[in-house]
Amino acid sequence: MRSLAPLCLLAMGIAHGAGMSIEEGKKLWSLIPPQFSSAQVTIDSLVAAKRAEQNLTPNGEADAASLVRRLYLDLTGLPPDRTDQTDIPALVDQLLASPHFGERWGRHWLDAARYADSNGRDRNIIFYHAWRYRDYVIASFNAGKPYDLFLREQIAGDLMPAKTQAQRDEQLTATAFLALGAKAYEEAKPEIFRMDVIDEQIETISRSVLGLSVACARCHDHKFDPIPTADYYALAGILRSTQPLYGYGPRGIKATAYHHTEWHALGASAESLAPAALDYFRRLDAETLTMHEARSSRYGISKRIPEMKRRLGTLSGAEKDQLAKEIAGMEAKVAEWNVKVTALEKSVEALQDAAPPQPAWTMGARDREKVENCRIHIRGETTNLGPPVPRGFLQVITLKDAAPPAQKQSGRLELAQWLTHRDNPLTARVYVNRVWQKLFGRALVTTVDDFGVNGAKPSHPELLDYLAIRFMDSGWSVKALIKEIVLSKTYRMSSAASSANLASDPDNIYLWRMSPRLVEAEVLRDSILALSGQLDPYPPQKQFLERFHPQKNAELSSFKPFVTPAAMVDTHRSVYLPVVRGSLPETFALFNFAAPERPVAQRDESILPAQSLYLMNNPWVIVQARHAAQRLLTAAKDDRARIVRLYELAFARQPTPAEKQRIQSFVADGKEDTWTTLCQTVMSSAEFRITP
Template identity: 45%
Template structure:
């Protein structure tokens, strides 16, 4: 608990927070859009569209929930929602089974209902527009060409002519400026060098620059202008911190986690070998592994030739991409194997291709042109693949080795089943743990998660309504029929088909792969993608704001050797990226959602960047990579082990990412649960975040370390305030800020009778300001 603070202290803290902030308080529209896409749209599709969509055989109550207009118009009972008022909305009343009952089978979980309430409280932001979906005589659906934009062949559009050509620094700028000029608007001015350097450091490294680095860049920019920016970008791209920043974004939709999560029986066993995949991803981004090769290794690395044992190990570790998913309980689950396959198809579909292929498991996709046969053509590839929990790596593996241990847990616990080589041991029925058998692996044997081909690959049968017990026709292994390539790729009948799948996905003519990835890169640099629904390029996903720009970038990406670093470099050196986030009222009024890209968007730091920044300014951050995993010697059930989270001064990507038990330093700031593909995190503003910043031991500890560093630098109170501002914000404090900061220190010292805590209070106040937590 904090000691009681006087109103004067509270006022001083508030004054510093407000004075240091330059961001507008309102939540950007893009954040609400993310909430809808991640929390609301999937629920509507899964639980509502069968009866309340244009594709339903009979629309229940004349209520259509598959468009924004239909939801607001309502049905026989009236409008389904009242924007901003969840308690008055019929939709919420129906979900709560208050007179109306939706869905009729059983109520939805409380967490989902709370999400719907929060969405309506935000004003029910909804980007959906009606699409042309036509039912055929045979019952299948056909979508208009307009809706199938993402499956059209990728083009290389001509760079448009613009009125102010000298404004452009990169061809991509012309695509943006053409739209701005067509709207009779002018873009914002360039970002100030001090703000631009901070933006570049965060976007490329995930860390803030020091005051010295800011000053050096500003001086260089005054001398050399754009040349200074180019030199800085090249320097940052070669930093080992680049892979840690960009690897973290990849791990989100690779659903990386170091435990299984709740499997339905209340169990959460650890994945003590998952960390090798994390390190593989970081190394791949640092080495600028071509994206087509990066995908191939993750889908079929075990099937690729290798020049050395080390390369063979790296490729096998890469296949952890397919093995890391959260597995359901096999007990009383007759669909266990196909549930695992569904997860693998989903990470390929939504993660790489931007299509919800997994929706076709039970029936032809309701909206996208993905028939059930296509789903089982892919499923045959993964039923011909074994998922390995603890695969032995080659002795030549250079990464830190881990011992194989076994589980000793309470007798009522049943560990996960269904894996070829499990590192867990069942308990006896006598109520006492069995003596663990001697491991078949020698001590120190490196282990990893991954996949391999089954001994006898084979096609699979359609599971009628998704049930393994109801089998239909055999479907030959293959790929999505709606994606046409210039050459035919067929599955090798002697293999699973994963190698051919990777060849199909990375074919230079594939309409989706490059588009999806450059959109994700753009999203990381601007906050929102050219397609605002990065995991859904289908009928009910958002259309690109700049379709020609998307194809231009995708074409450059492929022709440039699939280089992620080169694509990042091209974008950040553009005039569009380097615009200021401030703009005149006319521009904001004309384009409040910034769909024209006429200004930059101010963004809150993600949880990992906020923690890492606190460690950096407090002098505690260790930039050497974290070794292995915090759970690498613990094959246990998380829910029986107490907290496995240990204090660490390494970057946040090396923390222990347990499903259902996230790192406590990060949990308050919209950390995903890592059980499914997440291409864009939520950004919420709730009271618990403020409480976290005020009361979390990690934040308090960093403020203490920060204060000790500052007080050891100088005895001058004014000098100390200057150091605090320089280290935290990379700038000098204003006279008013110095006065307020010193007043806070004086009053707090009187209240607490402790000078050290008084300076720590100032440092904590600075660490929780908007200026520290946001980047322009």
Template identity: 35%
Template structure:
């Protein structure tokens, strides 16, 4: 275990870097009550160069006057000593007098730094105060500025890099708050600030809050009424246990997690669909429902494929979990594959750092992190691990890695039998193709290797006379052919190449049009050929894998009418083809010459072969259809979106300024040094190091992992985290409002076997969670942002909760769990229609086609880590609820359901609608409005449905409906 430090030491050093000092300046402007709070230091620490000044200069000045470029004006700002020595314009520092210090003069005037990297006024003032104080350093400076990017004990003293500390639960004076440890931590802070918590929420309001927080669904009037009838602590605790035991809990908390890991089921470019992504979504839901320990949950996602497994279902789960690494949006068409691989690694490190550790690791790709103790070498130590892990299979358009999921012996036997059946049928199809090809040869006249175009009847346009678009390749590899050879597209430039065969017709008339091509196994089986004639254009597809049936040279494209002065040509294209496209010649045969064509006068053997050919072709079509149908109906071997170890494991070189083409020193694979409180062992040479990375992240000794997650849970339940920057526990993030409580929760979480359900239960059983949203003037003045938790925050429902709530109230919500919800026939995600009634967590997250409700109500960008969603208030939200067909249909269905219920009268129906939608009865002011809305309901059933639908839509459009606690 790393050595613990005292609480006093933690608080003494928690503001040690310049940004923490800047936050202290900000705190100094707050009310006296908050300044006196338990966890805030009583006085700002003295300013030193290492802690407070160098980070500012590093962020704004080092690029020109530090380690990252040639030092301009001979001024090196990396050490206090070199500042005093100065540069071309003299000493930059006069200790004790800011006004005589060139450093302060240039910064205060705005002359430096150039561009948009100006310092903030409080930063300039901080530098001025440091100079006036004599420009002190914390310790003697090194002889050289080299090596300043190394991690020091000073860096590790930042609060989030220190291990969580067990501290006594504080005593409080109010007996009502002496029960739950969470309440004692919060009440102690409130007492020190002379703040008083508001009253508890009503039972119905609390039921609505709890159901939305743990299920993401509104309680029914019966469920709200049950808690109102018995609001005792025992009944409330029993309700919490009931909600945690439901499958709805996993669906709710899984959606939170999917925000963090940028879960998406398609790529924006081309709209390519990740058809196995849903397995990871179901894995996350199942993990929360099973209360899988969070450390195991992380290990499976980071290195599930490398973990041992005894049971088959464990192995499947572990493989599916590794899709964590695979959801990043990428440009699969990038032709610089080294760049693509590194962009993938960069995206993976960004997600890994923010989601699991609350660290902005990606900022160190091109240079040392400007603010946090994450040097570039740490970035590439981690990058080496992920570079030794394969996510993509490269081609012109790269593909993602999919791995087969293991099967039971019975399942494997069934698949073997199925594959044998399909293989036998495929062999019969192939044999029939050979028979058809042989008959096609017998049905034609004997031909030589080549034939001059002039020797053929009609008008023949050889390939050399065709108009070419794109680069076509001449060839004589396959015989026979007409003229000097034929052309092929090289199986490249699909959609970019065409050949136009245009005859010079002497007279109007009807012509049979024939295409000569070179067949072969590597040819396209679906080549688009279009004939332009006097009657318009007609397209057909030619299978160039089969020999041409006429004289082994031609295939007939049909008979057409042409006008000598009109459009007459044949267009061969390679758009949409797979395999080589060939073209040899096009023959325009006048109708009068068709009967005299050699192909029209076969000998007796050829005639018999032709009859057999027709029969065999019919048999082949039936066999091909049977094979196609059986393949379509046969279950597919299950696969998972995943990653695999590369065959070659290697450390990564530093990419100078982030360029994959400018490489520096190679860095051994490893982890973040600032979190390593003991020397790290070298990673195995024959593995990527992901397994060791997983164990490092999920270790009880890692000071970040538990803190970051319990803070996320607090954010999900309270509406804001104890650290509000939930994805950033670095120096640019906010300080925790209650650092001791955060540590208490982290320790509780780990000691309770990393149980998410235990943690949630622990938090929601606190009295602080159960407070109302009421306000008082005194509290608002002292703590307007409710950082001391004296009331419950109003939390707007996420887009998914809004959708699910309307579906639940209308009676249309489909509560089926799991499974693939993507329509199988969809090739890409453009224009996808979301029309099912499953819970929103099962709605496909297609990056180009999200449901409109999601887009209007701040659904997170599925390509980014989003630990805290944006909550906007814009006009389109109200317009959507008032006008969108989705909302109106739900209101109509709710009205039909209400009218079918056994309720005494309209008064009872109004009360039921309000309880369903808002979790409370209608107020005295609202009741007359509701009665007026449904006043015409007695006229007819149709009018009644419309009137009650209007009431439901008014409720759906209300501001209160959009909040879980109003």
């Protein structure tokens, strides 16, 4: 039936798109499994061969201070805490073993997973339990979890066997990947709501794992890539048979049952505590709805009274007396409703504070009771249905020993196995390309989430395949992949510019130097806190959002902005700040944080006046600069030692004689305010914002 689906579309009057056919698609470079025959090559030899073709002379190795700073920022997102480290292999091992590695590299994945702590859109529900997924991601990178297992857990962790309760909880938490997307709670039609959720899941899975825009085939065959509409609905059937667990949506008149789900209950007490807790949430939902209905009924009467009173002044005689009588009756009704509404409001408020003992909750996914194939939605319309499509995968990636979706399960487990199959041509390629981009600033395939027909061709195809195969051969070890790359001569090169090379290769496509890169928003914020001495390097014992009441502060709105950018003040690492859609911390909003509404493979880079103005004028930056000044004034007894220490903390290097002299003249008055200005100047400098 799968192969006949495009013919079915033609029979219904839907023209087959102009995209590449499946047979043609199998010849596309990215859809041919990676191949590499020689075992004698290295990263450096493959890069050198391409560079030689362009007659480019490579830079030498970066100086020790620059290399140490580069490694710290790339692997942990924090500035060096020591400047005397010369054993680079030992340093790399140390940084890969640091708990800060997972915080740094886990954040890269959270970009791709469109992680957020709220729904966003018109009904911005707070996801109070999303942080467990964030911590799962961080812990997975720190533990060296194989990337293929990491993916399988997120797609189908609830369907995988577990030996312990802890492993079970971890796998359930991983499936929050499928539940974190923004949802249109304002959508009144349940079938549209359901298919929109599925569409968002398909887009996230295909872009983050495969580097393909499969969601483009929702309404028609993909215009460019070899993805017929039938393939979209084959995947949609798997996700249609899956229940995402994101918790309660809006409570009120417009809320409906399909907006609400449960969560996964975790821990040894899950079975004993969850039933009563879920009953409580259902009761709270029902009583809140009753309260809102009462308010609505009262408003239906009270909104008419002002106009009736206005008319009263234009009447006389019996008409006026009659209208006055009606108004009095309506005011009496409103008074009765006031009593009812007040009682209901007090009851709901009391109930909000009367939650029973709760298990640990996590967002996630599980199979629905009914497993079903999805019918093709002609032109994407839920009311114009074509033939059903058996659940399955992309036809252009045919794997001989890949199991089809199970009959009595959703098929997510088989989808996870298909995605991580050794012969899947995209999964390893896409990920090693992203790792390369994070470490060099430019990916081998510059369209990082588009490996399709319109995507860029790889600048170094042999290197891309070499890295993909090495990655899989190492057991899909992210740490082993990163270690091989950062110990290469290619990574360790100086970032110095060469006029001759710049003329022929201004974008450094052929890697004749290490391109300087702007640090991300989190690295900038964390570096400022580290310089000021205020950074708490440990994970928070209490989550930021725990300061709010989960029942009373369930939804963020313009008239009740209880989580504001100004309120997001914390000394823990930036990865632990809440990502509230529509209300990001100011540093995030200004310095190109990944938009949490969609999967992001590569962040934008910009240098804008607003960024400089923030560093010059923001009260938080000034406070941190004063802390840094006080730190320097108490840490050393003379200005020379203070200046040296400032440069070590900020730039991981010694100041030049000219810098020493200039700064000594500037701080000669010895005032704290002067040192504060100096520290703020350093925090605002280009060198502080760049990975060398």
